[in-house]
Amino acid sequence: MFKQILFATTGSPTCDGAANVAFDMAQKYNATLKVLHVYGFPSRGYSPFVVDVRTGDTESEHSDYVEWVREELQNTYSKQLQNKNPIVVEARVGVPHTEILRAARKDGADLIVMGAHTREDDVGATRFRGVVGSTMQKVARKARCPVLIVARPCMTCFWYFSNVIFATDFSKAADSAFMFAYKTAKEIGCKLHIFHAVDISALQVGREEHQTTIEEKVAQAKERIAKNYVARMEDFDNYDVAVWEGIPYVEILKFARERSGDIIVMAHHTREVDPEQAELGSTVEQVVLRAACPVASVNHPDKVAEDA
């Protein structure tokens, strides 16, 4: 299912949940795992010196220093590195999301695994947007492969998942998310829940909608699910369909909790304003922050198309 997995890590305990998932999955599917740590930010004026993200000190991009960072990483993950599948540990300098995307492209990664928060000392405030690494957002939107975001320790192994939740906004990107959700459910042999939330958040600003209008929208959504997704599943009947109404991210979270979702698969809701600029963040971000299970963001067909 996966041949090349990229685990992007801060190397801090914040990423331990993501680390476990990444190493386990790579081992299970005998995939090559690249552990990538962007250790330094470039300085103003772009000199060859960088600020180490963990120590805050100014360091050079010297090969000795890179080697030292690599060793540190190897110590951090020493237990997992005994796994039998091929593992490559890499440390580099740059703007994290740029380097993660660059590495994913170079290796042709089938999956990127990452944590959601960038700094361990921010844990107390994780629910505020300011501390969510925008790295995750940028990577999730642009990556050509699914991005699995693990914000909390994941208790169940991927291959023992029993409920895959696919949340759609019917965008083009959501087609790719569906393919990944469908393939995953089929591969693992578990149930696929196809879900859509009719957005009625306009109610909050006083734009009332008649109940029959809402019900019509719900019915339309069900039709679209049947046409867009159900029709594409061959001899796979372990699924259900649900359409609720409300604020999309809240409904997605409630639905996932009710169905004991092990993973939520979704695309970035494309009709929204640029998530970097949205004040409360995108639906994906809200779901990632609040969900108890990992969230996979899939926006491109490259690695999940039927023939991929």
Added chain:
Amino acid sequence: MLDEPRNTQEQIYDSGIAKGAERLTPEKIQRVIQEMLAGEAGARLKTYVETCVHCGLCSEACHFYLSNDKDPRFSPAGKVKQTIAEMVRRKGVVSVDFMKKASEIASTECNLCKRCAMYCPFGIDVAFLMLFVRRICHKLGITPQYIQDTAHSHSATYNQMWVKDDEWIDSLQWQEDEAREEMPNLRIPLEKEGADFMYSVIGPEPKFRAQLIYQAAVIFNTAGLNWTMPATPGWDNSDMCMYTGDNDMMARIKKAHFETAMRLRVKKIVMGECGHAFRSIYDMGNRALGWRMPPVPTVHAIEFFYELLSTGKITVLRKYDKPVTIHDPCNVIRGRGLHEMLRYVAHAICEEVIEMHPNREHNFCCSAGGGVINCGPPWKMKRVNGNKVKAQQLFEAKSKGAVTCIAPCHNCHGGLEDIIHVNEIGMDLKFLGDIIYQVMEKPEQA
């Protein structure tokens, strides 16, 4: 008076200056200075040094002077007096400590912004004098460490960031891939001979800010232009050797750049939004090579965007709706007079433009672009505190409603970002390209 401490930050340690000075002897200093005075300095230096009447008109022009409580030692004439004038007067018989201080003054207390030259009744070019001091320091091996290291990258790779040849090509192809998501037929043409223009950028773009190349590609493709980028060294237009006084390397880098454009037989070079690189191609590098004007016609992004917007090659769908202010980068405004074009572009893409004062060719420098920011973290606070006037200017623009500051120059971004951050001004910084990409009319997605 010259021996009193200048300020509390005088003790800043820079390994490039300190270690280099350990190797110096008074004899070597004397020999190098005398050689330079007899050779490269020529009549120009003699005239400048002998003409200055210490009238002080340059002082009020300098942001370092204004921001350091009008301490005369920070005035342009004062900086000349503490460095090159003294070397001339004493015929090079100066101490190692004198040279350490001279290196610090020339590299970290002057941005070569040439604002003072506009106010000098004799037109004395203090930037030339400070660069001459940097050149002597280069010959003596006492250049600040950070900028020297960047200059090393230029010497070894012909780009600023140690970008490897394949890394460069791969970054362009990667951005092409990404942009094709948005424009399926988009190309970033490599090595296309006979294209209308070669687009050149600075090293940090492929290395750290690949998004800028993406945006440029979308703009050029939307406008339907016939362009290319080189796949060989010579692609980088930046030049830190110009600022360390390593004129030989400066000339070599520019030669590679021009020859790349000539090999591709392009009609002109279009540069990204970088100021110092423009100075290097349009003013200093070409002249070091013996070309009064660049051998290949060269335009800065401001000029190019002006052309695209005024001829309707790109059209604006909906103007940028936040009020903006404009920072005029010295190297393209005082250096090339692009201020009215910059305003044309800004007004064409933004709803509301709130001017900073003073502006256009009288604008205060960002305190970064003359190589000062490239002297790195040790000098950061001295640089930022040495530009309180800019902070004041930004704050005034903000109080009139400006939310975003347009700065069409990489170094200005770096310098202004620090000023905004340290002084807690809270303003967005954007390139023209950022806004054009956002507001322009793009072809319907297939």
